[in-house]
Amino acid sequence: MKQAIATVKKTKEIQEKYKVFTKKSFGQNFIIEPGVVEKIANAAIQSRDELVFEIGPGIGALTQFLCEKSDQVVAFEIDERLPVVLENEIGFDHLQIVLEDILKVDIDEKIREFRKPGQKVVFASNLPYYITTPILFKLFEANEEIERITVMMQKEVGERFLAHENDKEYNALSVITQYRCDVKKVMDVSRRVFWPSPNVDSMVIQFSFHHKYHLEDENYFFDLVKACFTQRRKTIYNNFQNFVKDKTLAKQLLEQVNIDPSTRAQQCTLEDFIRLYGVTYAGTGKGKN
Numbered sequence: 667m668k669q670a671i672a673t674v675k676k677t678k679e680i681q682e683k684y685k686v687f688t689k690k691s692f693g694q695n696f697i698i699e700p701g702v703v704e705k706i707a708n709a710a711i712q713s714r715d716e717l718v719f720e721i722g723p724g725i726g727a728l729t730q731f732l733c734e735k736s737d738q739v740v741a742f743e744i745d746e747r748l749p750v751v752l753e754n755e756i757g758f759d760h761l762q763i764v765l766e767d768i769l770k771v772d773i774d775e776k777i778r779e780f781r782k783p784g785q786k787v788v789f790a791s792n793l794p795y796y797i798t799t800p801i802l803f804k805l806f807e808a809n810e811e812i813e814r815i816t817v818m819m820q821k822e823v824g825e826r827f828l829a830h831e832n833d834k835e836y837n838a839l840s841v842i843t844q845y846r847c848d849v850k851k852v853m854d855v856s857r858r859v860f861w862p863s864p865n866v867d868s869m870v871i872q873f874s875f876h877h878k879y880h881l882e883d884e885n886y887f888f889d890l891v892k893a894c895f896t897q898r899r900k901t902i903y904n905n906f907q908n909f910v911k912d913k914t915l916a917k918q919l920l921e922q923v924n925i926d927p928s929t930r931a932q933q934c935t936l937e938d939f940i941r942l943y944g945v946t947y948a949g950t951g952k953g954k955n
């Protein structure tokens with residue numbers, strides 16, 4: 667590898683050389699600590715032949731280390747000033763840059779375009795924080811297989827993904843994510859390792875797809891979960907009855923799966939929601955065609 671980009675000196679040097687000063691509107695906070703990007707790359711990639719997609723390479727702090735560890739890296743960047751920087755500064759010919767807004771990218775199509783037969787697909791990113799959740803949900807909804815996603819995000823958001831029943835941060839996002847993935851914290855990251863320094867601390871989280879559950883109508887399941895969390899202070903019965911639009915039926919369905927109607931959604935496990943989906947889907951005629 668050439669000299670590490672993730673240092674204050676190199677970052678400022680590149681910014682001066684190419685006149686690429688950080689744009690707040692693109693959520694640009696570059697990492698200036700090589701140890702941090704190296705750890706993200708090590709966690710993200712398990713083998714050289716994995717196809718690595720990076721979201722938002724910036725000036726290449728993490729990209730360098732991803733290219734070091736994998737033989738194929740494809741990076742999506744929205745800022746048209748940056749491809750030339752990456753091409754000149756990274757110095758690896760197995761890096762491909764796609765100048766596109768990740769929210770407009772057809773993920774399935776890109777995976778099909780770049781993946782070789784049998785190749786595992788992983789995503790890595792120091793995410794643009796203003797679109798953390800939409801990006802992740804886009805990846806969770808992809809039909810093509812993804813092995814794991816390793817991403818830096820705002821600490822408070824990370825805590826919601828990691829939360830389990832009875833935790834303060836537990837919500838619909840936690841349940842829906844854990845339906846698809848095992849979620850683990852890779853590390854906490856101080857705001858001081860970014861340039862410019864944001865006013866929040868960060869966390870690196872890894873999502874590994876587990877393929878444990880295959881519900882017939884996943885969107886219905888997700889809607890049910892979201893409905894149960896609509897008003898956090900209300901009981902699950904209160905929220906759920908609005909979803910099934912029938913008070914008596916709502917009570918019956920909850921009792922059928924041993925959920926006390928007076929509990930709150932925050933007290934229910936993923937398995938509770940899956941059982942509730944099962945009886946609701948059948949009981950409301952959704953599962954019958």
Ligand code: SAM
Pocket residue numbers: 692693694695696697721722723724725726727728729742743744745766767768769791792793794795797
């Ligand atoms: N990876 C670099 C690092 O760690 O130093 C930069 C991370 S910075 C937090 C987020 C990056 O995402 C920026 O390069 C920004 O231009 C890019 N970005 C922002 N919105 C994007 C979008 N919609 N699609 C693709 N890239 C985006």
